[in-house]
Amino acid sequence: MHLRLNELENTVKESEWYKNLTEEVRKNVSCKLYELVPRTCDVKYDIPKEDDNIKYVTTFKIETWRSGNYRVMFLKMYSITIEEETCYCMCEFPSVIGTMKIMEDKHLARFSHTYPGGVREEGSTTAAQFTTEDKKLQLGRFYYTMNSTLNHFPDCKDTARVLLFNDENKKKTLSKVLMDAIKKDLKEENFQEKKFKEGNQPPQIDRLESEELKYEFQVYVAHTDDDEEKAQQIIDHLRKKGMADSDIFDADSYLPGSSWTKKMEVASCKCRWFIFLLTKNALQDKSLNYNVVSALGDSIYRRKVRVIPVVDRCDNLVIPEALRWITYIPFDINGRHLESLYSIVSGKFLFN
Structure with a gap:
């Protein structure tokens, strides 16, 4: 997708439709692709039917060759x-x-859940039906993984945006969600760096809830x-991007x-985001599973997307059982993981 x-x-900008627009109208055209991610996972395939303020304009065809294969993508302008x-x-x-909504509605899947206590104090695991909390977790994983993927490729940065929104909020229509996003992006086009906003930003997925925890x-x-040294590299990058x-x-x-272990326990209560370096050195610690469960119980047992493991690329990778459900960010020697981490903890992606 990134090559397209x-x-x-x-x-x-090379299309006849765009060339026929006046300079004034062009100022209100966003060239980004907006991926709409509703809280309920209720996918709509005919967007204008959902909102009278949205009208179909034209379709763009993008063709490319990748790995010797011809690819084509059609995108609609509204x-x-x-x-x-x-x-x-x-x-x-x-x-x-949309698959997640079907799984929830029809109980088509069972997920393993980790609970406190159990064998070797690592927590017990059992299978349970796919729940609303599971859907929220998977939605959060999808949201952050897609954003991280978009930031992973330098030539894709700022070409697309994932809009996570509460479609059960009748006061915030789809047209309003899109209008706010477009106006914000067009306003920021002249800024090369978007500084971290003052104050702690809640995880985007948690903003779908009526109550938010304060950290x-x-x-x-x-x-x-x-x-x-690797941890300091992450901290230095966050500071460089404007985090206080x-x-x-x-x-x-x-x-x-x-x-x-004590530092993790205290940090899990005081910090909104928990970046966890799962390198070769950390994974050699035999007590890692116990330390993780002890310190991060809330995130693990309630399955909240607050923990961000950064996994080293190594042979014989053994990931703690308690963390296997979380989306990982691979450690990259060229530093690509740094921007992915920043995009998550900064809350810079627009939420509506």
């Missing part, structure tokens, strides 16, 4: 009109998320002593002389 997304802007203002964008519902810090990077020092939990200063 980077051609999107040129395709739009107009969004609210009162006297009209903007234009390409948008779609990822069809894969003293934004992020903690958990690591062994051997991985201190006061939003980064410094466990060594806050809890001098404390054990790794």
Whole structure:
């Protein structure tokens, strides 16, 4: 997909439709692709039928060759009109998320759940029907994984945006969600860097709930002593992107002389995001499973998407049982994982 997304802007601007627009109207055209991710996972295939403010305009055909295979993608351009203002964008519902709604409605799957206690104090696991909480978890994984993927490829950055929204909120129509996103993107086009907003931003998936937890810090990077340099690289990148020092939990200063487990326990209560370096060094720690379950019980047992493991590429990778349900970010020697982490913890992707 990324080989086609980077051609999107040129395709739009070279089209007869765009060339026939006045300069004033062009200012309201977004060349990004908006992936619509509703809370209920209820996918709509005929978008104009869902909102009278949205009208079909034209279709763009993008052709490319990848690995010797011919690929083609069709994207629809829509107009969004609210009162006297009209903007234009390409948008779609990822069809894969509709599967989650079907699984929930028809009980077509069973997921393993980890519960406190049990064998070797690592927690017990049992199978249970696919629940609303499972859907929320999988939706969160999809949301963050898609954003991370888009940021992984330099030529794809800012070509698409994932819009996570509460489709049960009748006051925020689909046209309003899109209009707000388009106007925000067009306004920020002249800024090369989008600085981290002041204050702690809640995880996008948690904003779908009526109540939100408050955290003293934004992020903690958990690591062994051997991985201190890799952890510092992540912290330095977050600071460079504009995150305040006061939003980064410094466990060594806050809890001098404390054990790794104790630092994780305190951080799990005080920090919204928990970046966990699962490198070769960390995975050699035989007590890792117990430490993880002890420190991150809330996120694991309630299956909240607050833990972000960064996994080292290595042979014989053994991931703790308690963390196998979480989406991982691969550690990259060229630093590509840094932007993926920032995109998640900064809350920079638009939520509606």
